[in-house]
Every structure is written in C-alpha cells, then in structure tokens.
Amino acid sequence: MEKVCVLGAGSWGTALAMVLAENGHDTLVWTHRAEQAEEINSLHTNKKYLPDTVLPTNLHATSDIAKAAAHAETIVIAVPTKAIREVCEKLTVELTRKVLFVHVSKGIEPDSLKRISEILAESLPPEYVEEIVVLSGPSHAEEVVLHHPTTVTAACANIDAAEKVQDLFMNQFFRVYTNEDVIGVEIGGALKNVIALAAGITDGLNYGDNAKAALITRGLAEISRLGVKMGGNPFTFSGLTGMGDLIVTCTSVHSRNWRAGHMLGQGMKLEEVLEQMGMVVEGVRTTKAAYQLAQKYNVAMPISTELYSVLFNDVEPKVAVDALMMRMKKREIDDMKH
Numbered sequence: 648m649e650k651v652c653v654l655g656a657g658s659w660g661t662a663l664a665m666v667l668a669e670n671g672h673d674t675l676v677w678t679h680r681a682e683q684a685e686e687i688n689s690l691h692t693n694k695k696y697l698p699d700t701v702l703p704t705n706l707h708a709t710s711d712i713a714k715a716a717a718h719a720e721t722i723v724i725a726v727p728t729k730a731i732r733e734v735c736e737k738l739t740v741e742l743t744r745k746v747l748f749v750h751v752s753k754g755i756e757p758d759s760l761k762r763i764s765e766i767l768a769e770s771l772p773p774e775y776v777e778e779i780v781v782l783s784g785p786s787h788a789e790e791v792v793l794h795h796p797t798t799v800t801a802a803c804a805n806i807d808a809a810e811k812v813q814d815l816f817m818n819q820f821f822r823v824y825t826n827e828d829v830i831g832v833e834i835g836g837a838l839k840n841v842i843a844l845a846a847g848i849t850d851g852l853n854y855g856d857n858a859k860a861a862l863i864t865r866g867l868a869e870i871s872r873l874g875v876k877m878g879g880n881p882f883t884f885s886g887l888t889g890m891g892d893l894i895v896t897c898t899s900v901h902s903r904n905w906r907a908g909h910m911l912g913q914g915m916k917l918e919e920v921l922e923q924m925g926m927v928v929e930g931v932r933t934t935k936a937a938y939q940l941a942q943k944y945n946v947a948m949p950i951s952t953e954l955y956s957v958l959f960n961d962v963e964p965k966v967a968v969d970a971l972m973m974r975m976k977k978r979e980i981d982d983m984k985h
C-alpha cells in the first residue's frame with residue numbers, strides 16, 4: 648500500500664483518487680475548497696464534478712496542503728494547466744522529502760510553450776523530486792468512475808518510474824501501458840483538445856461525419872508533424888495518447904472541449920461558452936500555444952491556425968472551414984514530412 652496524494656478535486660482528480668483508493672492505497676485528495684473536502688469526507692460525494700458517484704469510504708480529503716505534502720510518497724497533480732505553477736508554489740514550501748510526481752493535465756502553456764513536465768521540473772525543488780511521470784490517454788472521468796474499461800499510458804524516460812505508476816493505478820478496469828516518450832505523450836494529449844474543439848464546431852454546424860473523420864485524420868497529421876519535430880517518437884502519435892485520445896475527445900459527449908466547440912459552432916460566443924461550461928476547457932489556451940508552436944517550429948498546422956482565428960480573431964466558424972477546404976492542393980502522404 649502506497650501513500651498517495653492527489654492535488655485537485657475536479658472530475659479527473661476525483662476519478663483517479665477513486666481508482667487509487669479502490670486499489671487499496673492510502674489516498675488523500677487535496678482541494679483548495681474547505682467545503683468540498685468536508686463533502687468528500689462526510690458524504691463521500693463530489694456533486695459539482697461527478698454528480699452521480701459515491702466515493703469509496705477509504706478516500707479522504709483535505710484543504711490543508713501541508714497535510715497533503717506530509718502524507719505523500721507519490722503526488723498526482725490533477726489541476727488545469729493554468730493552475731499548475733500556483734499549486735507547485737504552494738506545495739514547494741511544504742515538501743520535506745523526495746516524492747514521485749505524476750501529472751495528468753493536458754495542456755501547453757502559451758508564450759513559454761512549455762509542456763507540463765517542463766513546468767513541473769522548473770517549479771519544484773529538484774532535491775524533492777524522485778521523478779516526473781505523465782499519465783495520459785483516452786479516459787473520460789465519467790466512464791472511469793463507472794468502471795468501464797479504460798486504457799492509459801504512464802510515460803517517463805526512466806522506465807522504472809513509469810512502471811511504478813503503472814503498478815499504482817492498474818486494475819481490472821483501468822489498464823496502464825508504459826512509454827518512454829514523454830514529449831510525444833504530452834504533445835498528443837494537449838493538442839487533441841484543439842482538434843476536439845474543431846470537431847465540436849463542425850458538429851455544431853451540422854457538417855456530419857465526413858467532416859469529423861477529416862478533422863480527426865488531418866488533425867492527427869498536424870499533431871504528429873509538430874510532435875516529431877519537437878522530438879517525439881512518430882509511433883506514439885498512433886498510440887493511446889495520440890490517436891486514441893483524439894478519437895475519444897472528438898466523438899464523446901463527455902468531452903468538455905467537444906461540447907465547447909459544439910456551442911461555438913451553433914453560434915455562441917467564446918466567453919458565454921466558457922461561462923456555461925463551469926469546468927476547464929484546456930483546448931482554448933492550448934490553441935494559442937499550438938499557433939505559436941507552429942510558427943516556432945515552422946510546421947504547417949492549418950486546423951489549429953484556423954481555430955485560432957475563430958477563437959481569438961472573431962472569424963466565423965463557417966468561414967474558417969471554407970478556408971481549410973480551399974487551401975492549395977496537397978499530396979496526402981508527402982505532406983506528413985513537412
């Protein structure tokens with residue numbers, strides 16, 4: 648039995664804490680809201696994020712980050728990308744021993760263009776970091792808490808650390824693979840949210856299944872092009888954290904990114920959409936990062952670029968789709984090289 652702490656009690660942090668507690672680990676969830684910790688401890692629910700779920704009674708919560716730090720041999724960071732630096736800052740002052748860090752967030756920081764493991768490496772005191780492992784893959788919290796079969800990947804250049812995380816989480820309904828390609832796993836996980844927003848938009852426009860298949864396939868092409876140029880393994884992009892997560896996020900009604908895109912396609916403004924969602928829509932900030940990465944690495948990312956103009960330059964979704972369709976003629980496969 649390991650002592651594990653999960654930082655963040657949103658839908659994913661809570662679902663993963665449930666997996667860990669059900670696996671028999673001594674699991675503590677940290678939330679920045681005292682009333683939410685009280686709800687988890689006394690009612691065994693987290694109604695805002697997982698309304699129909701009863702949490703295991705051996706899953707405990709705290710709003711005291713010092714308690715969380717003192718408890719943990721392994722810390723799982725499950726807050727949105729934009730909150731990672733702030734949470735690390737709070738945690739850093741409380742750390743007293745070496746900890747295995749696992750992050751499960753899917754984003755890239757705009758402007759710095761850092762992946763999450765890079766943000767963690769520069770925000771946490773190295774003397775307290777055993778390793779940083781990323782856990783990613785096609786995994787909606789709503790289905791994980793129902794014990795529906797789910798497969799994910801634990802990635803770290805240090806394969807022993809990835810295997811340790813595999814052992815912590817793996818069970819009959821939650822199957823964990825390992826991969827040494829942290830760059831490929833993080834890029835696939837972050838950028839699929841951008842394509843899922845676009846897929847939601849074409850669904851909102853009622854463009855049907857051909858358009859969605861096109862977005863998934865050409866989306867994977869542009870994610871792979873960028874990811875390989877950044878140093879990722881090309882095979883990672885056709886795995887769980889690439890194609891797998893792209894499929895689930897572009898096709899599932901559970902996806903917040905797809906749902907946000909759907910509302911945009913139906914004509915709502917971005918601010919209204921985000922207000923209505925009440926949960927993180929990672930793809931919005933990551934679209935900005937993708938747009939900047941495309942320029943930095945000189946990689947063609949037409950879907951991300953058109954989505955950027957819809958989100959940030961008020962271009963009508965229909966006009967953006969027309970622009971994608973009317974690009975100059977291309978070869979399908981040669982295009983993957985550039």
Ligand SMILES: NC(=O)C1=CN([C@@H]2O[C@H](COP(=O)(O)OP(=O)(O)OC[C@H]3O[C@@H](n4cnc5c(N)ncnc54)[C@H](OP(=O)(O)O)[C@@H]3O)[C@@H](O)[C@H]2O)C=CC1
Binds near residue numbers: 656657679733752788
């Ligand atoms: N949901 C899913 O199925 C999956 C999500 N992910 C990824 O996991 C990450 C977290 O997503 P998810 O749990 O779904 O998000 P949610 O929006 O469901 O929850 C986010 C949680 O983080 C908390 N939070 C936000 N900002 C801060 C902060 N500054 N300090 C402390 N806590 C904060 C929120 O608190 P508050 O309630 O106060 O806002 C909330 O508890 C994302 O990167 C997402 O892409 C990955 C796989 C699956």
Ligand SMILES: O=C(CO)COP(=O)(O)O
Binds near residue numbers: 840902
């Ligand atoms: O990453 C996810 C599923 O693998 C969750 O996607 P959303 O953030 O779009 O809900």
